[in-house]
Amino acid sequence: MKGKEPIFLPLYLGSEKSVVARTGRDNMLSGIYMGIVLIMVFYNLFIYFSVKDRSYIYYVVYVLFAGLTQFGLKGYNFQYLWPGDGAFDTLSVTLFGAIGGLAALLFTRNFLELKKRHSRFNILILTFSAFFILSILAVCAGFTTEAFKAMQITTSISSVGVFCISIILMLKGYRGAKFFFYAWSVLLAGAVIFLLKDYGLLPYNTFTSYSVQGASAIEMALLSFGLADRINILKREKEMSQAEALRVAKENERIIREQNVLLEQKVHERTLELQDANEELNATLEDLKQAQSQLVESEKMASLGQLTAGIAHEINNPVNFVSSNVNPLRRDIDLLLDAMAAIEKVALSEAGSGEKEKEIESIKEDLDFDYLKVEITHLLKGIHEGASRTAEIVKGLRIFSRVDEDDLKKADVTAGLESTLVIINNLTSNKIAVIRKFSDLPAIECYPGKLNQVFLNILTNAVHAVVKKFGERPGGKITISTHCDNTHVYVTIADNGTGMDDHVKRKIFEPFFTTKDVGEGTGLGMSIAYNTIGKHNGDIIVESTLGEGTRFVLQLPITHKS
Structure with missing residues (x-):
């Protein structure tokens, strides 16, 4: 074994049986780790094809290449995936580590919504990503040692950076940052234990040897839980939106129902008040009843339902104008009938024609007959204008809400x-x-x-x-x-x-x-x-x-x- 830097090479001394047992345990633990990796890859890949969220594809790439990196460090890639290709195996750890780091940063950027939530953090993540890309290009160009060092430094700094970003966003109340905080805490703890083992501060045993793989598996699971939690949040938001839409629909239905009841009461009241009006007014009231029926049928149209209050207001104005003139008109007609009765009484009396004429003039003067005629004419004109406007609105409603809308x-x-x-x-x-x-x-x-x-x-x-x-x-x-x-x-x-x-x-x-x-x-x-x-x-x-x-x-x- 030789290299440009000091090499930490663990040696085990024991019987064939103990070495085989230890090797079997190492293979089993690595197999469990790779099994976790594959489960996470295929499970989240399936979810990606279901929801089309890019966070899942970044997560899948990260998990896959992180697992291949750990497998490569144990020598399993060279043993099982490309046996005999030592040149590629030499650079594969650096290449896979850089790709996994790049995918992890893209996943972090997308999952934590840094572009929307914090532009400075977004720029920092993109900067780290650029260094990983440079590492990948350096590997492809043959600068394996330089690429490995760049990848190591970038991984260390970006891991701390992502950890700090998750803490800041978690303190700001973003729920998804909690999963990143816990996941990166576990991963950094595993890395520290692994380094302390390499420098002789902790014993070289199964726990310290597999601390990175174990922490990596826990981190993958926590990040997967974060993705699942994100789906639950989106589901709850969708349910809340649907509940709000249902509430609005029910509120609109209630308003329409109340407006229809109110409109029916108004029509009934106006009908009673206008019983003594002329034939044109009766026809207008009939049109109003038809308008009411059309408005009841138009509940199926959500947009027209939202405008029911406005329509009732439009109809109410001319109807109020008509009804306000009815009572004065009835009073004037009663005065006119009383005057006619008095004049008739005078006409049938035995007084002379001159005396009758004076009494009639006196009655007309007391009644202010000329003004009464003007007032009656004015009231009838107002009633006619109100009725015409009501008829115009009813005509518009009738044309708009066509009952034959399904017929060409x-x-x-x-x-x-x-x-x-x-x-x-x-x-x-x-x-x-x-x-x-x-x-x-x-x-x-x-x-x-x-x-x-x-x-x-x-x-x-x-x-x-x-x-x-x-x-x-x-x-x-x-x-x-x-x-x-x-x-x-x-x-x-x-x-x-x-x-x-x-x-x-x-x-x-x-x-x-x-x-x-x-x-x-x-x-x-x-x-x-x-x-x-x-x-x-x-x-x-x-x-x-x-x-x-x-x-x-x-x-x-x-x-x-x-």
Whole structure:
């Protein structure tokens, strides 16, 4: 045995039986260690293919090459894997150690989320990784001794560095750092015991000889537990998110139910108050009942359910306007009937015509007849305006919530857009300027209800983006324009809101992806819009600049082709 530095070579003296027993024990312990390594490799490799988390592949590479390094130090690689290839075996320990160290650092960086949590630690880990890469290149270039020294120094310093990083992150409350702290504590303890044995401070026995392998096995298990704990954390976060979504859905259902009950009570109250109104008012009340039924059926639409409160507010205003005029009108009519009865009494009396005329004028003067006529006219005009506005809202609701949405039929795209704007009027009024640039469009073959839902989803997102940018300040704007050619109708919806970056723009059509806070959106609106446009054999184009706004272009064929 010869080398450039002092060599510590353990010698055993004993009978053949004792040497064979010791050798067998060494082989058994090494076999157990390698078995642990292989179990960790295949188990976590299987999990990687299931969850696609890069932490697992880094961990598998680290465990595999750490095990090969330890096996190489014992001579098993040369004995079993490449017998007779002494040249490769000479450099394999350095090469495998450097690869294992590099994989360990990448695993640490990814598992502890250093890029997101602490940029300085991330740079430190990348620096250590660069030294391991240089060691690998030096081995490949033939500088085995220099590469081994660089690998040893880098391993020692990076191990202490990772240990210190885990302590800092653990003190900051990051749960995953605890596993790193315990794992590296065990590994460093095993390395210290091994070194103390080499320098004669501890006895050379089975425990000290296998302290590194034993500590390495424990470290691998602890890191594997850390990965498993990470899955549990992600699972709990997913369950919490699902529970929150369920809670929001139930809350929306409760709000819709309460609003429907309130709306039903309001309709009933107004019906009783307007029984003496004219035929037009009765027809309007009938339309309100139909609107109520349509709103009850529309509970299945989550987006319309979120806007129920706004719709009730829109309907409530004109109805309140009508009901506030009914009582004054009834009072004036009662006064008018009393006056007519008094005039009739005077007309049937036996007084002279001149005296009758004076008494009638006196009655009219006491009644302020001219003002009464003006007031009655004004009240009737107010009732008519309230009824017309209510009818307009009900018409918009009826067009939007089409009961024939599953039937392919010809429909007016402009009417669908107008009805959708009625639905979201409560969100845009007095805050956002809505600019209409509608062209004359032919009726297209489509699913009207589903197409209206697409308009609602895009416009609701536009309102959210504008409000997020402008708040209560003026300047928010949504522009809706249409045009057509011989084969297609084009609907463009543009806003000057927050806009999107390329990352968000690539993901907006994915189910459950949303940039809104929890409870504000389900992340299904744009996915539904994309699928609906696809069902129409159309196309949807998105153009957006962060901070400037977003533009959606819907391309719909005039004739639907199956």
